[in-house]
Amino acid sequence: MTHPQPSYAFDRFRLRTAQHELLCDGQPVSLEPKAFALLTELLARRGELLGRDDLLDAVWGHRYVTPGVLSRSIAQLRRALGDDSDHPRYIQTVHALGYRFIAPVTCAGDGHAMDAVPREAPVTPQAGADATNESSVSPGDGLTVPIAVLPFANMSGDPEQVYFSDGITEDIITELSRWRILAVRSRAASFRYRGVAADMRQVARELHVRYILEGSVRRMGDRMRITAQLVDAQDGKHVWAEKFDRDVADVFAVQDEVVRTIVGTLVGRVQAVGAEQARRKPPASLAAYECVLKGNALPWAEPWGAEEATRMFERAIALDPGYGFAHSLLAAMRYGAWYEAPIGDDAALQESYALATRALELDPDESTCHSIYAQLCHLRQEYELSLQHVRRAVELNPNNQWNAGDMGMMLNYAGEPEEALQWFRRARELDPYFDVPWYWREYGLAYLLLHRYDEALAMLDRITGRNYRYSALRAASYALRGDDEIARIHAADCLAQRPEFTIAHYLAKTPFKRHQDSDLLAEGLRRAGLPD
Incomplete structure (x- = not known):
C-alpha cells in the first residue's frame, strides 16, 4: 500500500x-x-x-x-x-x-498540530515609542503614540487584487508616519501578520504598540468598500470603526479620511490641518496609481522585475504626466540602469536626473522625491545639495526607515562616515526588519572608511544574494585588514560575475567628496588583486 x-x-x-x-x-x-x-x-x-x-x-x-x-x-x-x-x-x-x-x-498526514518552539524576543520598540506606560498618552505630554497598521484584507475574491489592498495599507502607513506625534511601525513589521488570525493583544505586545488599525478592501467593478477599525489593544475594544462605500476613483479621499480620523482621535485634533499636515498630491488617474502599486511590488533586484517595474512607471506617467511619485520611481530605475552601463554612457543618468527634477517640481512635499533627487545630486558630485535634499526627506517623513538609510548613504560619500553610522542605526530602530542589501553594503562602507574593518565585514556578511559590487567591497575590506588570501577569493568572485570590472569604473559610479576615501577604497581593491 x-x-x-x-x-x-x-x-x-x-x-x-x-x-x-x-x-x-x-x-x-x-x-x-x-x-x-x-x-x-x-x-x-x-x-x-x-x-x-x-x-x-x-x-x-x-x-x-x-x-x-x-x-x-x-x-x-x-x-x-x-x-x-x-x-x-x-x-x-x-x-x-x-x-x-x-x-x-x-x-496533514496525521492531522495533529505540533507544539510551537518559543520564538525569540519581540522586536525592539521604535525610538521615542512609549512601550512601558501605554495607558497615559495624551497630546500634550510630549510622548509619541505607538500604532501599527495591519495589512488590509483583500475581500474581492480575486487574488490579483492583493496588490491593491496592500497598496492602500502602505499608503496609510506612509501618511501616518509623517506625524511626529505617532510612532508608526514599519510595513515589514506589520505585514508579518498578513492572513494571520492573531490576537490583538499578542500583536500589540510583539510590536510594542498601544493601538492597531485593521481593515479590509472589497473591490467590485468601479465600486469599492473599505472598512477600518482602530483597536485599543490594552482592553481589546474598538476606539472607532467605519465603513466607506465609494467609487474606486475616491480611494485617495478615503485614505485621507482614515488618516484624519486616526490623528484626530489619538492626538486630540479635530482635523489634520496646518503646517504639520502632509500636503500629498495624489495622482489624477486611478490607473496610474495602480501601475505604481504594481511596479513597486516587483523585485527590482531581479532583471525581469526591474524591466517590468520600469514599464509600469512609464505607463503611470503616460496616464498621468503630473504624477510626481511615478517620475521619482522611474528616475530610480534609470539610474539603476546607468550603474550597469559602461563609463561614458551617461544618457540614462541624464534622463534620470531630468525625471527626478521633474518629480520634485510636481510634488515637493513627497519625501521620496527629495530622497531620490539627493541620490542623483550625489552622482553628479553635488554633495551639499545632496545632503540638503535628503535632510528634507527626513523632515517630511521622519519615521521612514528608507529615508534614514538614504541619509547614511549620502553622508558616506560626503565625507561624514561617523555621522552616517548614527543614521544606519536609526534606520534599524525605525524598522528592526530593514534588511535590504544596499543598506548593509553602505553600513559596511561607513566602517571601512573609518578603518574599522572587522565591523565592516560583519555588516557585509549580512548581505544575502550575490553581486559583484558586494564581492568587491568584501575583497577590499579583507585586503585592508591584512587577509590577502581571503581578499583574493572575493576578488575572483567579483571578476567571475563581472569580467570587465576595473577599479576606475567602480569608483566612477560611486564618487566620493574626499580624495582620501576614494584612495582608501582603491588601495583595498588593488591589494585584493582587482585591475585598475
Whole structure:
C-alpha cells in the first residue's frame, strides 16, 4: 500500500510534497528545487536542531558542495517566506551549529498540530515609542503614540487584487508616519501578520504598540468598500470603526479620511490641518496609481522585475504626466540602469536626473522625491545639495526607515562616515526588519572608511544574494585588514560575475567628496588583486 505524501501547514503557508508546491494564501510561491527540498526537510523535523552536514546530506545527498550553497538556499527560503534572520518567525539560525524550524506546524498526514518552539524576543520598540506606560498618552505630554497598521484584507475574491489592498495599507502607513506625534511601525513589521488570525493583544505586545488599525478592501467593478477599525489593544475594544462605500476613483479621499480620523482621535485634533499636515498630491488617474502599486511590488533586484517595474512607471506617467511619485520611481530605475552601463554612457543618468527634477517640481512635499533627487545630486558630485535634499526627506517623513538609510548613504560619500553610522542605526530602530542589501553594503562602507574593518565585514556578511559590487567591497575590506588570501577569493568572485570590472569604473559610479576615501577604497581593491 502506498502512503500519501504529507502536506505541511504553517502560518499563511502550505507545502504540498506530492505536488511539489509551496502556497501562500493559496497562491504559488516560486522556489528552486533544492530550496523546496530543504524546506521540506526542516518541516519534517520541525523543532529539531539540524546541523549543516545533516541538511547537506539530506538535500544534496553524498555530492560534494560547499557550505555556501546551503547558506544561499536558506537565504532564498527566508526571502520567499518573508522571514528575518535577526528576528526569525520560521527559520532560526543557531550560530555554528545549524538551523531549526520554530513556527507551529500542522502535518496533514496525521492531522495533529505540533507544539510551537518559543520564538525569540519581540522586536525592539521604535525610538521615542512609549512601550512601558501605554495607558497615559495624551497630546500634550510630549510622548509619541505607538500604532501599527495591519495589512488590509483583500475581500474581492480575486487574488490579483492583493496588490491593491496592500497598496492602500502602505499608503496609510506612509501618511501616518509623517506625524511626529505617532510612532508608526514599519510595513515589514506589520505585514508579518498578513492572513494571520492573531490576537490583538499578542500583536500589540510583539510590536510594542498601544493601538492597531485593521481593515479590509472589497473591490467590485468601479465600486469599492473599505472598512477600518482602530483597536485599543490594552482592553481589546474598538476606539472607532467605519465603513466607506465609494467609487474606486475616491480611494485617495478615503485614505485621507482614515488618516484624519486616526490623528484626530489619538492626538486630540479635530482635523489634520496646518503646517504639520502632509500636503500629498495624489495622482489624477486611478490607473496610474495602480501601475505604481504594481511596479513597486516587483523585485527590482531581479532583471525581469526591474524591466517590468520600469514599464509600469512609464505607463503611470503616460496616464498621468503630473504624477510626481511615478517620475521619482522611474528616475530610480534609470539610474539603476546607468550603474550597469559602461563609463561614458551617461544618457540614462541624464534622463534620470531630468525625471527626478521633474518629480520634485510636481510634488515637493513627497519625501521620496527629495530622497531620490539627493541620490542623483550625489552622482553628479553635488554633495551639499545632496545632503540638503535628503535632510528634507527626513523632515517630511521622519519615521521612514528608507529615508534614514538614504541619509547614511549620502553622508558616506560626503565625507561624514561617523555621522552616517548614527543614521544606519536609526534606520534599524525605525524598522528592526530593514534588511535590504544596499543598506548593509553602505553600513559596511561607513566602517571601512573609518578603518574599522572587522565591523565592516560583519555588516557585509549580512548581505544575502550575490553581486559583484558586494564581492568587491568584501575583497577590499579583507585586503585592508591584512587577509590577502581571503581578499583574493572575493576578488575572483567579483571578476567571475563581472569580467570587465576595473577599479576606475567602480569608483566612477560611486564618487566620493574626499580624495582620501576614494584612495582608501582603491588601495583595498588593488591589494585584493582587482585591475585598475
